[in-house]
Amino acid sequence: MIETIGLTKKYGSLYALQDLNLTVEDGTVFGFVxxxxxxxxxxxxxxxxLLQPTAGDAFVNGLSVTKNAHEVRKQIGYMPxxxxxxxxxxxxEYLDFYGASYGLKPRDREKLIPQLLELVNLSHKRYEYVDLLSRGMKQRLCLARALIHDPNILILDEPASGLDPRARVEMREILRELKSMGKTILISSHILPELAEMCDSIGVIDTGRxxxxGSVSEIQAQLQSEKVMRVKIAGPVSVVSAFFENDxxxxxxxxxxxxxxxxxxYRGSEEEQMVLLRKAMAAQLPILSFAEEETDLEDVFMAITKGADAS
Known part of the structure; x- marks a missing residue:
């Protein structure tokens, strides 16, 4: 588990972080937006x-990052x-170097490296020089590097940054596989819809706060006092429209x-929404579907940060 308590980082009078309190549960994927x-x-x-806080502390599996840094590094795989x-x-050779740096024995490295390359879909590039790899392949190789000592927590800072659509899909599939292996993953990204697909919960940070x-749906619910409802009709829309106008x-x-x-x-509760649908069906209106229009994560992010700027 990852936990931060009052985490603050200040450069002169500028706050990079202000009193950050965050919890990421074991085995979950947390998206940082x-x-x-x-x-x-x-x-x-x-x-x-890699950086000391000005105030507060953070804990990785109960270990303080300020007091137990050496032990924390054994617990995490970090990809900047x-x-x-x-x-x-x-x-x-690149993975072998880092495996040796973590103290893995030669025979263990020899067994582990092919497995890691297979996990990140780079088995066919095992004997290629790193500088000949594409950006997406280098990203996946660095993810393999972060996994070399089998950490149970992964901290991935913009792992899909600069990747083309195909490479982003490949990265997303690898992260799903890592989650199925029980890894706890903390990931940041500006590709917001992808976070919605991958993450159990997200945190939105703005100006260090x-x-x-919460989950995407929870944050949407906090923001939306009014929901956009979409009704599909078999036939003319005017009669159905007149019915809803009376609500x-x-x-x-x-x-x-x-x-x-x-x-x-629609600004009613979910229960009131159900009552409205039952009334519509009782009136024998030709309704094919009745659903709330989903708000994507980009809309959520823009709405939240706009509210933070105004406060």
Whole structure:
């Protein structure tokens, strides 16, 4: 488990982090969302014991990053947003070097390296020089490097940054596999819809402060006092539209006859929404579907950070 308590990092009068309180449970994938400069990389650097906080502390499996840095490093695999590779090494030599740095015996490295390369889909590049690999392949190789000592916690700072769509899909599939292996994963990304697909929960950070935390649906519910409802109709929309106009929780009905749809804002609870649907069915309206329009994570992020700027 990862936990931060009052974590603060200050440079002169500038706060990179302000009183960050965060918990990531074992075996979950936690997505850290924020604009550039919001404090994501600062948080990750502190968790990776590369940066000392000004105040507060962070704990990895109960170990303090400030007091037990050496032990914490054994527990985590850290992949920074910018990383160096040794261009004159082949892929297997690169992993062998880091395996030796972690004290793995030669016979253990010899057995482990092919397994890691297979996990990150680089078995066919085992004897290629690192500088000949594509950016996506280098990203996956560095993920293998972070796994060389079999940590149970992975801290991945923008692992899909700069990747093309195919490489992002490959990275996402690898992360799903790691989650199925029981790894706890803390990941930051600006590719927000992908976080929604991968993560059990997300945290939104803005100007060094955690301004929202929870599942995507929970954060959406906090933001949306009004939901956008979409109703698919078999036939003319006018009769159905007139029915919904009489409900006190309905406003701003939009008819889309070319698609046999109506849309409206609804500010009632889920229970009141169910009552409305039952009334519509009792009135024998030709409704094919009745659903809340999903708000994607980008909309959520923009709404949350706009609210934080105004506060």
């Amino acid at each position: 924020g604009a550039n400069g919001a404090g994501k990389s600062t948080t990750f650097s502190i968790l990776a014991t 947003d910018f990383f160096g590779v040794y261009d004159q090494l082949k892929a297997d 955690l301004i929202a935390q 006190p929780f309905v406003s701003q009905i939009v008819e889309k006859p070319e698609n046999n749809l109506i849309e409206f804002l």
